[in-house]
Amino acid sequence: MITMTSSPSYLSLAISMLIISLCSSNLFDYYVTKWSSVRAAEAVAAIIPCSGHGRAYLEYGLVLNGHEPVCECNPCYSGSDCSKFSSDCAADAGSGDPYFMEPFWMRHAASSAVVVSGWYRMGYTYNDESYISQLLVNHIKKLHETVGNAVTDGKYIIFGGGSTQLLNAAVYALSSNNNSSDTPAKVVATAPYYPLYRTQTELFNSRDYRYEGDASLWKNNTDIDTTFIEFVTSPTNPEGKLTNAVLEGPNVKSINDRAYYWPHFTPLPSPADDDLMLFTISKFTGHAGTRFGWAIIKDKGVYEKMVTYLDLTTVGVSREAQLRTLKILNVILEEGDAKEIFQFGYSTMRDRWIRLKQIISKSKRFSLQKLSPQYCTFFKTVRDPSPAYAWLKCEREEDKNCYEILKAAGINGHEGSMYSGDDRYVRLSLIRSQDDFDILINKLTNFVAKE
Amino acid sequence: MITMTSSPSYLSLAISMLIISLCSSNLFDYYVTKWSSVRAAEAVAAIIPCSGHGRAYLEYGLVLNGHEPVCECNPCYSGSDCSKFSSDCAADAGSGDPYFMEPFWMRHAASSAVVVSGWYRMGYTYNDESYISQLLVNHIKKLHETVGNAVTDGKYIIFGGGSTQLLNAAVYALSSNNNSSDTPAKVVATAPYYPLYRTQTELFNSRDYRYEGDASLWKNNTDIDTTFIEFVTSPTNPEGKLTNAVLEGPNVKSINDRAYYWPHFTPLPSPADDDLMLFTISKFTGHAGTRFGWAIIKDKGVYEKMVTYLDLTTVGVSREAQLRTLKILNVILEEGDAKEIFQFGYSTMRDRWIRLKQIISKSKRFSLQKLSPQYCTFFKTVRDPSPAYAWLKCEREEDKNCYEILKAAGINGHEGSMYSGDDRYVRLSLIRSQDDFDILINKLTNFVAKE
Numbered sequence: 001m002i003t004m005t006s007s008p009s010y011l012s013l014a015i016s017m018l019i020i021s022l023c024s025s026n027l028f029d030y031y032v033t034k035w036s037s038v039r040a041a042e043a044v045a046a047i048i049p050c051s052g053h054g055r056a057y058l059e060y061g062l063v064l065n066g067h068e069p070v071c072e073c074n075p076c077y078s079g080s081d082c083s084k085f086s087s088d089c090a091a092d093a094g095s096g097d098p099y100f101m102e103p104f105w106m107r108h109a110a111s112s113a114v115v116v117s118g119w120y121r122m123g124y125t126y127n128d129e130s131y132i133s134q135l136l137v138n139h140i141k142k143l144h145e146t147v148g149n150a151v152t153d154g155k156y157i158i159f160g161g162g163s164t165q166l167l168n169a170a171v172y173a174l175s176s177n178n179n180s181s182d183t184p185a186k187v188v189a190t191a192p193y194y195p196l197y198r199t200q201t202e203l204f205n206s207r208d209y210r211y212e213g214d215a216s217l218w219k220n221n222t223d224i225d226t227t228f229i230e231f232v233t234s235p236t237n238p239e240g241k242l243t244n245a246v247l248e249g250p251n252v253k254s255i256n257d258r259a260y261y262w263p264h265f266t267p268l269p270s271p272a273d274d275d276l277m278l279f280t281i282s283k284f285t286g287h288a289g290t291r292f293g294w295a296i297i298k299d300k301g302v303y304e305k306m307v308t309y310l311d312l313t314t315v316g317v318s319r320e321a322q323l324r325t326l327k328i329l330n331v332i333l334e335e336g337d338a339k340e341i342f343q344f345g346y347s348t349m350r351d352r353w354i355r356l357k358q359i360i361s362k363s364k365r366f367s368l369q370k371l372s373p374q375y376c377t378f379f380k381t382v383r384d385p386s387p388a389y390a391w392l393k394c395e396r397e398e399d400k401n402c403y404e405i406l407k408a409a410g411i412n413g414h415e416g417s418m419y420s421g422d423d424r425y426v427r428l429s430l431i432r433s434q435d436d437f438d439i440l441i442n443k444l445t446n447f448v449a450k451e
Numbered sequence: 452m453i454t455m456t457s458s459p460s461y462l463s464l465a466i467s468m469l470i471i472s473l474c475s476s477n478l479f480d481y482y483v484t485k486w487s488s489v490r491a492a493e494a495v496a497a498i499i500p501c502s503g504h505g506r507a508y509l510e511y512g513l514v515l516n517g518h519e520p521v522c523e524c525n526p527c528y529s530g531s532d533c534s535k536f537s538s539d540c541a542a543d544a545g546s547g548d549p550y551f552m553e554p555f556w557m558r559h560a561a562s563s564a565v566v567v568s569g570w571y572r573m574g575y576t577y578n579d580e581s582y583i584s585q586l587l588v589n590h591i592k593k594l595h596e597t598v599g600n601a602v603t604d605g606k607y608i609i610f611g612g613g614s615t616q617l618l619n620a621a622v623y624a625l626s627s628n629n630n631s632s633d634t635p636a637k638v639v640a641t642a643p644y645y646p647l648y649r650t651q652t653e654l655f656n657s658r659d660y661r662y663e664g665d666a667s668l669w670k671n672n673t674d675i676d677t678t679f680i681e682f683v684t685s686p687t688n689p690e691g692k693l694t695n696a697v698l699e700g701p702n703v704k705s706i707n708d709r710a711y712y713w714p715h716f717t718p719l720p721s722p723a724d725d726d727l728m729l730f731t732i733s734k735f736t737g738h739a740g741t742r743f744g745w746a747i748i749k750d751k752g753v754y755e756k757m758v759t760y761l762d763l764t765t766v767g768v769s770r771e772a773q774l775r776t777l778k779i780l781n782v783i784l785e786e787g788d789a790k791e792i793f794q795f796g797y798s799t800m801r802d803r804w805i806r807l808k809q810i811i812s813k814s815k816r817f818s819l820q821k822l823s824p825q826y827c828t829f830f831k832t833v834r835d836p837s838p839a840y841a842w843l844k845c846e847r848e849e850d851k852n853c854y855e856i857l858k859a860a861g862i863n864g865h866e867g868s869m870y871s872g873d874d875r876y877v878r879l880s881l882i883r884s885q886d887d888f889d890i891l892i893n894k895l896t897n898f899v900a901k902e
Contacts (some may be wrong), residue, residue, distance in 0.1 A: 059564070064701065101573065105570040118562070123548040133510070160765075168764065204657060206656050288574055289769070313616060318769040319742070320769060323509075
């Protein structure tokens with residue numbers, strides 16, 4: 001029954017000896033007995049199908065004795081096995097929950113699993129006294145080299161609780177050098193932009209920096225005493241376009257948010273080589289709940305300040321999240337040079353974009369952002385657009401609030417103004433579950449048919 | 452070979468069916484085959500003894516194919532199996548790495564293990580749309596009720612990346628109400644205190660609050676327009692004494708850090724019932740690397756502000772850390788009403804304190820903080836002191852820097868001034884591994900013998 005994959009020398013020998021002594025070793029019997037229940041229970045979780053419209057996670061009935069497995073259903077589905085569909089229910093195209101990758105990981109459920117025992121890494125630090133797994137740093141470097149989306153040579157890498165935590169860590173590091181005057185650094189971005197740049201910067205209400213709105217307002221700035229920190233997202237959220245910083249000059253620093261710079265979402269013209277780049281596994285592998293992001297930093301002083309920030313605010317990132325990310329990246333890298341995950345992700349996102357475009361092409365009331373096919377260095381071919389979000393515009397003069405128009409038709413997106421854009425626009429998330437996308441397409445099709 | 456623990460109805464049936472169909476089900480065979488390697492590898496990690504002076508974690512050679520297991524050795528031990536001891540090596544009594552609990556979790560390695568598969572909780576939220584597992588909230592409430600160290604009835608509970616993240620979340624929440632004037636809230640604590648209260652508050656350099664040193668300086672304050680936020684640690688770090696807030700009045704708010712309010716470290720006179728209490732599993736179960744803490748909050752407005760803070764800074768706590776904490780608490784609660792872990796923790800810490808006291812009682816050069824036996828509502832008996840740290844004083848007039856005196860004798864502690872105390876004091880951590888404690892005792896014994 002138990003067959004082992006090939007393993008090297010010592011480990012192989014050790015495992016083989018364990019297998020051979022299966023029935024005679026009390027210790028191993030103990031582990032097998034105990035862990036069989038964990039494993040079998042997890043297998044049950046994988047097998048409970050929740051009608052294909054939900055999932056049973058292991059904490060119910062599996063980790064905890066005495067509880068039965070509970071299906072958590074996708075929006076619009078209900079019942080103990082998620083089999084009841086409600087057609088009255090609104091399409092959820094709001095948040096960027098990246099369930100589009102779930103089928104890939106379901107397929108790799110076993111190879112991507114980690115067992116975390118009770119005594120795993122109880123101390124604060126790894127054996128180099130840091131809060132950052134060097135093995136994981138090495139995997140991240142190998143990943144970027146394989147994908148060709150970022151230059152890491154000679155740069156520093158740190159981890160955060162998602163790229164979310166790293167946004168402010170970067171603002172802190174770039175503004176705290178600001179000793180040329182008492183003026184706080186001005187934090188800016190080009191609209192439409194990810195709302196957290198503003199809300200997070202305002203939350204901290206720091207003496208060292210202040211949110212100052214749209215980057216373009218400061219294009220002709222001649223104040224050399226003020227530091228500017230520009231958030232640059234490329235591809236942009238929501239539009240999915242490759243961009244560059246708007247401001248330039250010796251007092252301008254940029255934070256390059258590369259959350260979507262993966263072959264799923266965009267062609268890769270060349271590896272990004274900015275001074276400070278942020279990545280997250282949320283949109284890359286779909287593990288939003290893991291809260292794991294990383295920064296690639298050129299300047300040693302900025303790196304050290306960001307390390308201080310991470311140490312003093314959370315003492316680094318949960319070691320379980322680091323372990324799981326390590327395993328996930330390992331699976332990706334071992335499966336044909338990361339080709340499998342990007343082929344899955346790209347084909348999913350491209351197909352969704354094509355379906356959406358077909359519907360909107362029949363409408364005079366709505367339009368979508370324009371994206372063109374481009375050459376991608378990863379796929380080594382010209383590839384179609386496959387953005388994470390639709391930036392839908394209401395074209396009629398009277399449709400000033402596009403969010404309300406769509407909401408009335410049973411489609412929940414995000415208001416344009418949430419992204420500091422015009423409320424003639426709505427962001428529709430295309431990276432949610434297949435169910436969510438199908439419901440969205442269905443509602444949109446009906447709505448356009450009624451024009 | 453595979454025996455199952457008793458499980459209820461549906462789950463039990465489902466698992467039994469799986470076991471019965473072991474050889475006929477391809478799906479289960481697949482899981483068994485794949486997961487056997489993960490499990491067996493983990494068993495190897497548990498079996499590789501590293502000579503009892505280190506540990507081999509699963510990421511080396513186990514999660515990642517092609518790597519061999521690597522022993523990470525305790526301080527002063529080295530070699531591929533941690534068998535080489537260096538007597539020249541200084542005793543590490545610095546950081547509060549809580550390895551004192553590791554033997555407990557080694558003993559419960561299997562029952563406390565969780566399997567996290569690749570598709571586990573990929574979205575941002577639990578099914579109530581929050582970033583907080585309600586199942587874990589319920590376990591935490593049950594835990595406090597069982598232990599009797601905190602009142603949770605009618606209160607709100609949120610999670611942070613260790614209590615570390617919650618310190619500033621609380622300062623943010625308590626100061627942002629401060630609209631009576633433009634004066635920033637004054638953040639204070641009573642020395643000697645945990646250094647992060649100051650360093651973290653200063654790091655954020657907020658317009659809303661400012662660190663203002665020792666609480667006692669503001670005792671006779673009559674400024675009713677200024678909000679005071681007092682950090683109250685009970686038992687204190689470093690002294691291990693039960694305390695209360697120093698300041699009082701309508702404009703005084705306190706953050707009660709209860710990291711050490713567990714039967715390991717202190718008698719429990721009664722359940723704590725403060726407005727805002729912080730706990731962490733770091734010092735309770737010893738899982739410092741998990742980065743998991745929680746706040747128990749009375750006021751709904753404060754709770755909501757802390758939720759906003761957590762959402763905007765890290766989008767909550769890693770779901771893997773929440774899952775692991777859930778499993779750990781479940782093991783504790785299932786093992787005889789949490790008696791086993793506290794008996795282990797208390798007897799370890801009490802024995803260490805007794806050994807330390809015996810040595811210091813022979814010295815005229817050093818003294819320890821005074822702690823008395825007290826009645827504990829958890830153990831229902833008078834119990835001996837068992838603090839997490841020794842607050843060692845150098846008594847000779849000329850020994851103005853106790854840290855340097857000890858360092859010269861091969862003992863590394865933390866300077867008194869790090870805790871805003873006198874440098875005649877040194878904090879010695881007593882919660883590290885048994886090896887670290889034994890080396891400390893050995894060095895101290897030799898040093899005292901030479902007086």
